[in-house]
Amino acid sequence: MAETAETVQAPRKTAAGTPAATHWHQRPARRGGTRTRALRVRTSAVLVAAVVLAVLVVPLLFPLDQQAVDLAAKLRAPSLSHPFGTDDVGRDLLLRCVYGLRVSLLVGVVAALVATVIGTAVGALAGALGGWADRAVMRVVDLFSSVPHLLLGIFIVAMFRPGVWPVIISVALTHWLSTARIVRAEVLSLRSRPYIDAAVSGGASRWRVAVRHLLPGVLPQAGLAAVLMVPHAIWHESALSFLGLGLPAHEASLGNMVNSARSSLLAGDWWPTLFPGLFIIVPTLAIAGLAGVWRERINPRRRSELML
Amino acid sequence: MLELCAVTAGYDRARPVVRDVSLRVEAGEAVGLLGPSGCGKSTLARVAALLHRPDAGTVVLDGRPVSGYRHRATPAERTAYGVVFQQPRLSADPRLRLADLITEPLRATGRRTEAPTRLAELAPTVGLSSDLLSRRPHEVSDGQLQRACLARALVLRPRWLICDEMTAMLDASTTAALVAVVEDYRRESGAGLLAVGHDRVLLERWCDRTVGWGELGSSGAGG
Numbered sequence: 144m145a146e147t148a149e150t151v152q153a154p155r156k157t158a159a160g161t162p163a164a165t166h167w168h169q170r171p172a173r174r175g176g177t178r179t180r181a182l183r184v185r186t187s188a189v190l191v192a193a194v195v196l197a198v199l200v201v202p203l204l205f206p207l208d209q210q211a212v213d214l215a216a217k218l219r220a221p222s223l224s225h226p227f228g229t230d231d232v233g234r235d236l237l238l239r240c241v242y243g244l245r246v247s248l249l250v251g252v253v254a255a256l257v258a259t260v261i262g263t264a265v266g267a268l269a270g271a272l273g274g275w276a277d278r279a280v281m282r283v284v285d286l287f288s289s290v291p292h293l294l295l296g297i298f299i300v301a302m303f304r305p306g307v308w309p310v311i312i313s314v315a316l317t318h319w320l321s322t323a324r325i326v327r328a329e330v331l332s333l334r335s336r337p338y339i340d341a342a343v344s345g346g347a348s349r350w351r352v353a354v355r356h357l358l359p360g361v362l363p364q365a366g367l368a369a370v371l372m373v374p375h376a377i378w379h380e381s382a383l384s385f386l387g388l389g390l391p392a393h394e395a396s397l398g399n400m401v402n403s404a405r406s407s408l409l410a411g412d413w414w415p416t417l418f419p420g421l422f423i424i425v426p427t428l429a430i431a432g433l434a435g436v437w438r439e440r441i442n443p444r445r446r447s448e449l450m451l
Numbered sequence: 452m453l454e455l456c457a458v459t460a461g462y463d464r465a466r467p468v469v470r471d472v473s474l475r476v477e478a479g480e481a482v483g484l485l486g487p488s489g490c491g492k493s494t495l496a497r498v499a500a501l502l503h504r505p506d507a508g509t510v511v512l513d514g515r516p517v518s519g520y521r522h523r524a525t526p527a528e529r530t531a532y533g534v535v536f537q538q539p540r541l542s543a544d545p546r547l548r549l550a551d552l553i554t555e556p557l558r559a560t561g562r563r564t565e566a567p568t569r570l571a572e573l574a575p576t577v578g579l580s581s582d583l584l585s586r587r588p589h590e591v592s593d594g595q596l597q598r599a600c601l602a603r604a605l606v607l608r609p610r611w612l613i614c615d616e617m618t619a620m621l622d623a624s625t626t627a628a629l630v631a632v633v634e635d636y637r638r639e640s641g642a643g644l645l646a647v648g649h650d651r652v653l654l655e656r657w658c659d660r661t662v663g664w665g666e667l668g669s670s671g672a673g674g
Contacts, residue, residue, distance in 0.1 A: 337542035340502045341603065345556030346530040349522050355559075359546055 187432035198245035228414035242395035254314035259369035262322025270330025374427035458508035483654030486664030533604030537616035539596035594625040
């Protein structure tokens with residue numbers, strides 16, 4: 144095989160005996176693709192940075208009393224003093240959006256991390272053990288997957304009092320399944336490689352093979368799955384709050400805000416719905432955009448599936 | 452003595468690749484196993500190195516049947532073998548530098564302290580310069596990587612060497628160099644060798660005796 148590859152690659156001699164100019168490793172030019180991608184990376188990075196900065200700095204500068212209302216100023220349209228307007232009990236929407244985003248990010252990141260740890264552990268275990276253990280674990284994963292995420296999430300949240308932690312638990316427990324599948328597939332593919340054979344032959348224990356050779360191989364995939372999960376988790380948090388099952392109603396949360404804005408939307412007041420909605424969509428798309436670029440790095444052949 | 456007794460092995464019980472094969476390698480002997488591509492000789496080599504559990508038959512190592520295969524074999528049994536595979540690219544962990552790759556078996560068996568001295572002995576033996584040792588597998592050529600893989604196979608001083616198409620991907624000079632390293636090691640240590648390949652000329656020059664796949668009483672040829 145190596146020989147054929149070499150004869151194909153060998154520089155062709157011209158009649159004069161000098162090697163013809165050949166470019167072996169040149170990639171075919173992508174029309175316009177690189178520029179669009181660079182723009183996407185930059186926009187996503189700036190947006191994510193702005194979001195992180197905002198949720199860290201704003202609460203320090205502008206403390207928010209979650210329970211305070213100002214009925215005299217209710218449902219004001221966006222103006223200089225209230226750039227996003229006020230809601231139906233006169234609270235400033237901009238400040239509540241930032242606070243809501245902070246909760247959403249917290250839930251998203253923590254839930255994604257917990258789900259990734261669970262998923263990686265389960266997937267790696269199933270893949271590394273193989274046989275009936277693998278089949279049993281994957282049937283459990285199938286069982287969980289057969290129930291809609293949101294339904295299962297609602298079921299879990301309903302068992303606790305409203306608060307941040309039940310939401311995190313609910314999102315984490317419903318989102319580890321895909322990570323488990325990804326990690327298991329990756330472990331199965333790595334497990335049959337000759338370098339694992341070489342490690343076994345070199346006297347490595349099961350534990351050492353798993354920790355030194357298998358786990359480092361799946362970490363990029365697991366990390367990517369974690370980042371891609373953050374937007375999902377944020378959407379779930381919003382959905383649970385929107386359904387009234389997430390955070391307590393007085394607390395600033397994007398889902399709560401969209402929910403309480405429903406009545407005023409029917410009356411023609413668009414801002415209490417639009418701005419929290421944008422605060423859900425834009426940061427999640429920015430995170431997904433960055434994750435998509437990472438996925439392209441890891442697996443350039445799957446480019447077409449990336450766009451989120 | 453390494454003995455394969457009536458080994459039947461494969462990846463699907465209904466269609467074994469290797470059927471009822473027996474093979475015997477005396478201590479210090481070099482046996483070449485010749486066979487066409489896809490006949491199951493690599494599978495047989497994996498069984499011999501305790502890396503693949505056969506469906507039937509046993510491997511007898513120094514007069515005692517082995518206790519198991521892969522992790523079910525004791526570390527002592529597994530490390531009695533040095534195994535070199537056909538494709539160095541796939542048999543090297545892409546994250547390890549060559550120096551770590553070569554000494555990884557020492558760390559895995561808790562003999563970390565011997566690593567620097569063994570590395571200093573083996574690197575010149577297989578012809579790896581010190582700047583290559585700090586590179587990762589994707590930064591060296593196939594030949595250089597196979598040299599590192601051979602060094603890794605020798606680092607625990609195995610009593611048996613299994614070379615599965617070790618030189619199939621390499622040029623003639625690297626082939627000669629690697630075969631010379633194996634022969635030097637065998638002369639010094641008295642290790643036995645099972646060399647699997649399809650190159651009749653090479654195996655007949657290299658080994659004490661060569662066995663054709665057809666002579667082993669296998670009916671899995673061409674599968």
